[in-house]
Amino acid sequence: MKKALIFLHKWLGVVLALFFLMWFASGVVLYFVPFPSLTPVERLQALPPLQLPPGCCLTAEEAARRAGLRFSEARLGMAGADPVWRLLAHERQGAAAPHWRTLDARSGNLRPPLTDAQAAAVAEAFSGRRAQHAERLERDQWTVPQGLDPYRPLVKVALVGEDGLELYVSPDAAEVVRDTRRAERFWNWLGAVPHWIYPTVLRQFPAAWHHAVVWLSLPATLLALSGVVLGIWQLFLNRSRWIPYRKFWLRWHHIAGLAAGIFTLTWICSGLLSMNPFGVFSARGATADERLRWAGQPTEARLDPAEALRQANRQGVAARELELLHVAGQPWYRLQSAEGQLLVRAEMRDPGQAIAALPAATVQALLVALRPEAGAPTMRRIDSYDDLYYAREAADPNTRHTRPLPVWRADWTDGVAAFADPASARILLRSDASGRWQRVLYHGLHSLDFAPLLARPWLRHALVLGFSLLGIGLCATSCVIAWRALVPSRRRQASAAAAGALRPQRQSESAPAAHPARARKAL
DSSP, X not given: XXXXXXXXXXXXXXXXXHHHHHHHHHHHHHXXXXXXXXXXXXXXXXXXXXXXXXXXXXOHHHHHHHHTOEEEEEEEEEETTEEEEEEEEEOTTSOSOOEEEEEEXXXXXXXXXXXXXXXXXXXXXXXXXOEEEEEEESOOTTSOSGGGGGGOSEEEEEESSTTOOEEEEETTTTEEEEEEOHHXXXXXXXXXXXXXXXXXXXXXXXXXXXXHHHHHHHHHHHHHHHHHHHHHHHHHXXXXXSOOOOSHHHHHHHXXXXXXXXXXXXXXXXXXXXTOGGGOSOOSSOOHHHHXXXXXXXXXXXXXXXXXXXXXXXXXXXXXXXXXXXXXXXXXXXXXXXXXXXXXXXXXXXXXXXXXXXXXXXXXXXXXXXXXXXXXOEEEEESSOOXXXXXXXXXXXXXXXXXXXXXXXXXXXXXXXXXEETTTTEEEEEEOHHHHHHIIIIIIXXXXXXXXXXXXXXXXXXXXXXXXXXXXXXXHHHHHHHHHXXXXXXXXXXXXXXXXXXXXXXXXXXXXXXXXXXXXXXX
């Protein structure tokens, strides 16, 4: 049994040692430099303020009817000096995936996709810099995620500046959807790209990429597990000595494995679980039925968006975007700026008062109706993060948009919990029993984002960096041992070949010396 385990660990290590070293080293970089994205605060701060004269705009439904489109999301913003509706449109035959389209908010006319020059002008207005170069593409290394599919194709615009800023503009949506900078790109080549095995040539095929990562992580998990078992075996069951190896690299590999083996196993196993292999975890968002119950039977908005904007302006919110929402069958306008947001009911032509959040009774009724088959949930308003709903960087301004507080939490007896934000009228998170395991086995073990460590960022940073350095040391010894396991066999083969080539030569050299002896004996 032990010999078989040693054999398995050795040859898995020969194959995967470099992968482990890559994962540890790139993980340190990724921890401090995340993958490029356009954050909510960056986007909202760069948008121009909404400018809607009285009687300016059609509602989203009216504009969509005139353009012959169906939509599931609608946002009103500016395209230069013109107000436009951006609709996540669905083809009537249902064959194509939804795609963002831009409509003139005054006439409902469908606007043509931007040219490269027009996309460069959008990037210039967004950044306040002059464009140097524009290139149309379907995807590249920084735009491979599927979340950008409804915006494709994209125009990459390089802008003047020492930081090498590049913006990606969607010609169909007429807006910037991603930004990257030179330093960010450099560090991601050393961080996210190798850590996630994220080259464009593979990542552009999501299913193939998913299978590649899963089927690489499975034997890697087996390698780490076998190493932990062997290390414990030698430590407690070998009575002669705790460290049974005398050779330098084997000895230090064993010592490093004792120090780093457990969290190496937890990191590689939790990395595997990040891919949700074989569907072991449920989705963390609301189900399709729950989203329909939250929205209710849609009622068409009738309020002129310009009237809603005036309500927001009266309360000091200089809105840069208006979003159409449906909650409990009622249409609402959500007006957003980088600093705040307001809600205005939109089913009547006369504007009501803008409010900062949905009333508590409304949110509670929505949560009760969310899962009627599961009975009434217990509900409470939470003003601080808890075991499921939390933020890794609570001080980050973007947290106000991605993980706001306060929110309402509903818990059902079957273990399902849902979190609703009254300010944005959205369900932010939904978790069942498998989600609780995912919270610990993936998020907790892989990122060390447990509550005591999140409350002490310096300690979390120190642990992640310290464990990573130990892991790099372990993997460095693995690479040396793997190399030495391969090189001697090559040398033996070379020596055998050299010996075979020299044997006839030696025989021919010894023959002349034998003849005189035989001659003398004969004499």
